[in-house]
Amino acid sequence: MQDQLSMDMLLLILAAAVATFVTRIGGYVMITHMKTVPPRMEQALNAVPAAVLTTLVAPAFFNGGWDVKISMMVALVVSLRYPGLLMLAAGWATALICRHLLGF
Secondary structure, eight states: OHHHHHHHHHHHHHHHHHHHHHHHHHHHHHHHTOSSOOHHHHHHHHHHHHHHHHHHHHHHHHHSOHHHHHHHHHHHHHHTTSOHHHHHHHHHHHHHHHHHTSOO
8 A cells, every 4th residue: 555655646747747848848938939928818917926935935834833823824824014024023022922832
């Protein structure tokens, strides 16, 4: 059973690597053959950072404990008013307080 899981994981990693390579090369090839970038494509490319951030944050929020949830909510509120470094510091400090002082 362990060997099968290892082979499945290896195939999954390989498939993800191929998909990543193809999408990156495909995007490069497609854009280099264009004289101008159409407005819809530019809008789609501008949405990529938010989509990537969502895919990184959402699993941690929904699978993490209360310390993670509270820290992310505090970081969100701080990010609405202050720059990124302060947001990170606020999230980190909140996680530290939740874990060590509140016992989450």
